[in-house]
Structures are given as structure tokens and as C-alpha cells.
Amino acid sequence: MTENTPSTHTPEPRQVPDWIPAFPVLAPDSADLPPHHDHCLGCGPANPHGHQLRARRDAHGVHAHHRFDSRHVGAPAIAHGGAVATVLDELFGLLLYTVGEPAVTRHLAIDYLAPILLDTPYTLRAHIHARDGRKLHLQATIENDHAHVITTATALFLTVDVNHFLTHNTPPHTDNTP
Numbered sequence: 001m002t003e004n005t006p007s008t009h010t011p012e013p014r015q016v017p018d019w020i021p022a023f024p025v026l027a028p029d030s031a032d033l034p035p036h037h038d039h040c041l042g043c044g045p046a047n048p049h050g051h052q053l054r055a056r057r058d059a060h061g062v063h064a065h066h067r068f069d070s071r072h073v074g075a076p077a078i079a080h081g082g083a084v085a086t087v088l089d090e091l092f093g094l095l096l097y098t099v100g101e102p103a104v105t106r107h108l109a110i111d112y113l114a115p116i117l118l119d120t121p122y123t124l125r126a127h128i129h130a131r132d133g134r135k136l137h138l139q140a141t142i143e144n145d146h147a148h149v150i151t152t153a154t155a156l157f158l159t160v161d162v163n164h165f166l167t168h169n170t171p172p173h174t175d176n177t178p
């Protein structure tokens with residue numbers, strides 16, 4: 001078939017990926033939150049390149065304890081700002097378990113107040129600042145072990161229905177070979 005020959009192939013109807021039904025579950029208080037799916041860059045336990053973030057629901061929103069490691073190095077001994085952004089975006093994504101509706105990042109803003117060091121424990125917290133229809137205004141912090149806030153983040157997430165994932169995505173890529 002040449003490039004200009006119309007395809008006679010009828011695409012299979014899009015199936016709802018297995019991971020979608022798990023997502024809108026409203027997590028109970030104090031619950032450890034499940035990963036979005038096994039290979040999610042932020043929280044998937046089966047992604048060797050990922051952050052494997054684990055978060056728990058609390059009275060204000062969610063929190064997590066996390067260490068960046070040598071995979072996330074930017075300047076020597078310091079976590080790359082993009083890696084920090086990934087983890088904060090993920091924490092917001094896990095905060096959605098307190099909303100019970102899927103949503104996606106439309107805007108993410110981060111203030112890096114001090115370097116985040118590798119192999120050092122940090123506490124991350126996120127909460128919903130306000131909701132206006134589909135617009136979720138979210139806030140997060142990263143604290144060091146002296147409870148000093150060294151990073152702050154705000155995000156706008158917009159709720160979407162399942163068609164967002166069917167329209168824009170095939171099921172999650174699970175081949176982690178470099």
C-alpha cells in the first residue's frame with residue numbers, strides 16, 4: 001500500500017484502559033493511595049525510572065515522604081528541578097483521590113526556595129485551595145526534616161471525563177527498556 005492509498009483497516013473500538021476505573025475512587029481518610037497505574041512515572045511501582053511516590057490521605061489533603069536519588073541529579077548532589085516538578089505534579093495527581101474525579105494538569109508553577117538534596121528525606125503536602133466548576137486550584141509544599149518549607153507549588157487542574165484519556169491516549173506504555 002502506498003502512502004496515498006486510503007486504508008481499509010477498521011480500527012478496533014477504543015477500550016477503556018484497565019487503570020481508568022481505579023482512578024476516580026474516592027479514598028477514605030488516612031488511606032494509602034493507590035498508584036494511578038503500575039508504570040506511572042510518578043507513582044507506578046513497576047517503573048524503574050519513576051519516582052514510585054507513595055502518598056496518604058490526611059485531614060487537609062495528602063502527604064508523602066520522599067527521597068530523590070542519583071537518577072534525579074541535576075547539579076551535583078542536588079535534585080533536578082524537573083524531577084522535583086514531576087513529583088509535585090504527581091502529588092497533585094494523587095490528591096485527586098480526595099476529589100473522586102479524574103483531572104489533568106493545565107498549569108503548574110513552582111518556587112524553588114532552596115536546593116533539594118539527593119538521598120535526603122522530605123515531606124510533601126498538597127491540598128485543594130479552591131474549586132470553581134471544573135477548575136481545581138491546588139497548592140503544595142516540600143518541607144525538609146526541620147519542617148522548613150523549601151519548595152512551594154500551585155497548580156490548576158481541570159476535571160475531565162474518561163473520553164479525555166480515550167481520545168488522547170493509547171493505554172499506558174509499559175516497555176521500560178531504554
Ligand SMILES: CCCCCCCC(=O)SCCNC(=O)CCNC(=O)[C@H](O)C(C)(C)COP(=O)(O)OP(=O)(O)OC[C@H]1O[C@@H](n2cnc3c(N)ncnc32)[C@H](O)[C@@H]1OP(=O)(O)O
Nearest residue numbers: 023036089090093102103104105106107135156158160164
Ligand atoms: C489520571 C490522572 C493522572 C495524573 C498524572 C499527574 C498529572 C498529569 O501530569 S496530567 C498530564 C499533563 N496534562 C495534560 O496532558 C493536559 C493537557 N491539556 C488538555 O488536554 C486540555 O488543555 C484540558 C483538558 C486540560 C483543558 O481543555 P479544555 O476543557 O478545552 O479547557 P479550556 O476550555 O481551555 O479551559 C477551561 C477553563 O479553564 C480556564 N483556564 C485554562 N487555563 C487557565 C489558566 N492557566 N489559569 C486560569 N484559568 C485557566 C479557562 O479560562 C476556562 O475557564 P471557563 O470554563 O471559566 O471559561
